[in-house]
Amino acid sequence: MLRRMIVRSIIGTALFGVVLFGPAGTLAWPQAWIFLALFIGCSVAMGIWLYRTDPGLLVERMRSPLSRQQKPADRLVVAALLVAFWGWLILAALDARRFEWSYVPVWLQLVGAILILVAFYGWVTVLRANSFASVEIRLQSERRQTVASTGPYAVVRHPMYSYAVLLMVGSALLLGSLWSLAAVPLLMLLLIARIDGEERLLRDGLPGYRDYAAKVRYRLIPGVW
Helix, strand or coil: HHHHHHHHHHHHHHHHHHHHHHCCCCCHHHHHHHHHHHHHHHHHHHHEEEEEEEHHHHHHHHHCCCCCCCHHHHHHHHHHHHHHHHHHHHHHHHHHHCCCCCCCCHHHHHHHHHHHHHHHHHHHHHHHHCCCCCCCCCCCCCHEEEEEECHHHHCCCHHHHHHHHHHHHHHHHCCCHHHHHHHHHHHHHHHHHHHHHHHHHHHCCCCCCCHHHHHCCCCCCCCCH
């Protein structure tokens, strides 16, 4: 499992590099290097933490959301998310570096870096509160899944996605692309579509989830939705 995690990190780093520096047309893009260091470094650190504290959850996090076990509708949403995410990064590279369509001041880029760190810390709190936070939409009866209602789950029902939105906002700011920042709501629509499918499964199949949903009203953004 640790070997798989290392291999995934190497492949992920290479893919991020191609998607960012290829469209940018140069390696001389300090913000992209900082983004890579933060994203890959925090991802590896979180993986090592899970390996030591909750290896069962690490196995769940390393599953493929595009497996045949997933419903076709969810596979379609995930595929659209992946395409949109990589396209979103290409947009950031074209905007911030190759064509310089927009400008983000250094202090806002710093805010973006901080938001990325906050997002990863938030994910740690999510995984600490919910040992069943799989990348797949499925009921984990073999692990005796229960409803998570503490930590960030006491605020919103899907905090993993909430912190993903924070990560996207922070990444757009750090990379220096206002156009990619403006595109974040489009990615959020795909997250909302996945949340909707997950909600239906949990309401129908996980005991206690309906009561939890009645108590915690918001799904993604506190006070909004």
